[in-house]
Amino acid sequence: MARMKKKGTSGAAKNYITRTRAVKKLQISLPDFRRLCIFKGIYPREPRNKKKVHKGSTAATTYYYTKDIQYLLHEPLLNKFREHKAVAKKVARALGRGEVGDAARLEKTHIPKIKLDHIIKERYPTFIDALRDLDDALSMLFLFANLPSSPHVPAKTIALCQRLCLEFEHYVIASHSLRKSFLSIKGIYYQATIQGQDILWLVPYRFVQRTGGDIDFRIMGTFVEFYTTLLGFVNFRLYTSIGLVYPPKFNAKSDEMGGELGAFQLESKGLGTNGDATTNGGEQRTITSAEAQAEVEKVAALAASEPQEEDAPNGATVPGDDENTDKIDTFEAVAQDADILPQPQASNDEIASLFAPFTFFLSRETPRQPLEFILKAFGCKRVGWDGILGDGAFTTDESDPSITHQIVDRPALPAESLPQVPSAPEDKNDNAAPRVQWPRSTMPGRTYVQPQWVWDCINQGKLLRPDLYAPGAELPPHLSPWVKPKKGEYDPNLPLEAQEREGEAEAFEEEEDFEEEGEEEEEDESDVEMRTTDTTNGTKAILDRGGSVEAGEGMDVASGESESDDEDEEDQEDAEEWDGIESEPESDVSDGEAARRQHQRELEAEATGKTLEPPVVTAKSKNAEIRKKAEKKRQQEAEEKERQKMMLPRRKRKLLKRIEYGEEKRDKEAEALRRKRRRIEKAQAAANALS
Known part of the structure; x- marks a missing residue:
């Protein structure tokens, strides 16, 4: 058993x-x-x-x-x-x-020190595993770096998070790993590609944070303790992979003055024993030893001994120093009917040096920290700002002639609302010192843009038109670079004609005309009511003044008018019936009925000897005809789809029904957004016409 x-x-x-x-x-x-x-x-x-x-x-x-x-x-x-x-x-x-x-x-x-080094090695056996799990770590540490100190969050933990986050940002700047960024309600999203891994993290805006009492900071503090150890290991490995010394030198005095990124001085490992290179705030200077210089001269001699363009065998050409070999190849179609191949995008080197030739100045109202990080990550070496924003600026003088772009975020105000500007001091040569007083005056040759221009440029990988982002201008839509519009969805970047369905614009025009006619009818009814009220009040006033109205006198006049009106209406209806004009509009009848009525008109005109005038084609009738054809076409497609669905099994038919429900819901949302946009554009066109 x-x-x-x-x-x-x-x-x-x-x-x-x-x-x-x-x-x-x-x-x-x-x-x-x-x-x-x-x-x-x-x-x-x-x-x-x-x-x-x-x-x-x-x-x-x-x-x-x-x-x-x-x-x-x-x-x-x-x-x-x-x-x-x-x-x-x-x-x-x-x-x-x-x-x-x-x-x-x-x-x-006697309190034991807890180290998590062995746990990091256990959970992440390879460095790629650590990079894949870095999204949540960066988001949590950037959050704690922006929190105020409290009994639950000590200042020591906040300082540690700030230091690790700034070290990571310095690596992203030095390696040009940043790819995209997006301004959202929650904060600023960043995406960097490090060793083939896409890392996405969120940085909150620098507002005054109010921590509620319903947050368990003990659990979050445990995560922060683990993530700080993880990011410390990752930063060490990243710095050493590009030849930088970790940890970088930290200037506490500059950090107290708000230097942030400028408070760190990066050191590069030289080729020789005494070789060293330092980077302070994105600017790099290299000190090489005699041994390193000898190595460089040796490599240069070997390169000079290689065959040049005229010495290349078999007529092959060797690219010289003046030729640019980094240019991206383009694929052109050989035949006329050949497929169109997708063209490659800009290389990473070109995108990394997007802002390299420019000098930026950040106005006081702009967010300095994210703009400084993004501009330096895309090649800009010279970023200045007002001294009140902190230490580490390339220049604090807004009138510096080397500034090419200035980022402002102030509304355009009329001249009478601005305060009086004091006269500028004169120098010894009796020449007025040039000074910028924006928005009253601007420096010639300088480009003024809003902050969104920087984000849109890096997301599209090219420099956009600055006039679209001028101060006070209506900005284009700022869309997420990770969400690609699908077929049938609303795309703010495309014009309405390129994404609306057939007959949708005509249907919208008909609805607008119908609403306008309804408003006119309401106004006419209100006028009739006012006239009736005025007549009643007038008769009452005559009686009050002692006037006499004989019995039936007013009634006889009224009845006579009504009878004449009725006769006129009957004659008009008879004439309309004789002319073959129906009160029902042609757009609401079928094609067969419209053809039959047209044939009836021709017969009546031939019997009376009159010439039948061609119908007047108005914009309203033309739109109705286009809308009717589009609806008929969609109805035929729907009927054909229903016939095809009848051939499917029941299970697949239900699945297709759910898919169609989602598509129909998406189409309705997109159509509602297009209608809203069309109304806004129509109102703007009317306002521009009046102005």
């Missing part, structure tokens, strides 16, 4: 364990258990069948894999947690006795 198995000892019941049992098994407190699970990357699991796991109970319980908890039994951090708990008991006992000095000594010398 086979041995009976006890219930709850195998299968799903053995694979899962509750959190209470896990804490008892590890013999640690619940906060330490949560902290350990975050460090090790162990998260709760949801079993498929809770009854089998928890002996028939379906109560809300947190479960973990049994193998994960078994794996935690051998973690060295468990001993550190127990040592910390023992020291905490001693500190509490000393404070209870009033021995404050002993408590401070115990806390300073």
